[in-house]
Amino acid sequence: MQDKLVLVVEDEGSIRDMVKFALERASFRVSSAGNAADARMSLADERPDLILMDWMMPGVSGIELARELKNNATTRDIPLIMLTARAEEEDKVRGLNIGCDDYVSKPFSFPELIARINAVLRRAMPGGEEERLSAGGLEVDHASQRVSANGEPIRLGPTEYRLLHFFISHPERVYTREQVLDRVWGQNIYVEERTVDVHIRRLRKALQPYGFDNMIQTVRGTGYRFSEKF
Template identity: 50%
Template sequence: MKPKILVVEDDANLVELIRYNLEQEDFAVVSTEDGEEALVLADEEKPDLVLLDWMIVNLSGIEVCRRMRREPATANLPIIMLTARTEEADRIRGLEIGADDYITKPFSPRELVARIRAVLRRLRPALAGGNLEYAGIFMDTTAHKVTRDGQPVALGPTEFRLLRHFLEHPGRVFSREQLLDSVWGRDVYVEQRTVDVHIRRLRKAINLDGLPDVIRTVRSAGYSLDTDGRREAVA
């Protein structure tokens, strides 16, 4: 699955330039010019990184960054600030408020892509290579092999995609609808309860020899890959 970038920028021409170059590099792109909508999209779309302009509609980029850092769901979401401000004090302010990197305009598309990849390598290493690992679960995405604590795990195609999605976003809670969109695709009609069936199959496959259940059920919210290990009934 492609890493998803949320672009928050009010210059339509710049958005299209960014979108074109990121899609050429195999990223998925969601965009808005509105700070309030950016907060909604960060919650709904579950992006892997946010490109956040300083001056946007309704809320400043600084305020959007501040609010994202306050919310548990987005507290660890990588954020790169985009701005025409070049003063050191502004750059420091952006970093102190919670941004992970800072790019001043104008910038080259190649630099932008390189900075995005660098931040993802540092903060989301699972998205930077062909191997994914979490809590003893190791996935070779190229060879389509999975092991847990060194023992092979047999998965069907859907369970493999489901586990890959969780491994790319450990600790994040996804609703059934979000999992359907990400794992099955937006154009495929599948009942939401189908997710529960495949979660049960995935649990059975990866919980070898009584190992702890690392798929957490969050009441009224969905599922996450989490070493917390708690399970609750989903309403």
């Protein structure tokens, strides 16, 4: 899990600093925010791999911000762990029902917190980081970042590889160009939407000799979809 970025949203500075210290010792990168407004700014600056959110915050509460993020197409799939002193089962169910991935009650131990973060990140990885993703005879080996078609290797540029990995990880879902930009290039990178079309064409060209270019489908007026159904 090295180099994964965790956004810590906690209004108590002492707790925020301790959590940050523990995460950095566990080889995570950490960004932090003391309230919902700062959290939104941090999310706009760099997309985290996971959000660790305190439930009780002044102004916009953690549960309200979590609901906002889970209702936003560009942030809904970021794993989110609620960190709170509210230990009642009803509160846990409420948090999980809005899309939180886990719930850690205060007081907690840092080894437990790190273990829960690692578990959520593993679950969030499509197919597991060491596993292969396949569709028909098209296969993406995430560990080695190799792509093959019916056993024959396909050479892709780094951006085309990221595009293919993203699409094969999320089949049968339509994504706008803006969503593809956010997920593949990142929110902190300014790239024009037509750049997506350029790299889609390159990816299709690489897949065309093997008959898999039709898996990257244009949805008129919306964006793109990956599907084995032609």
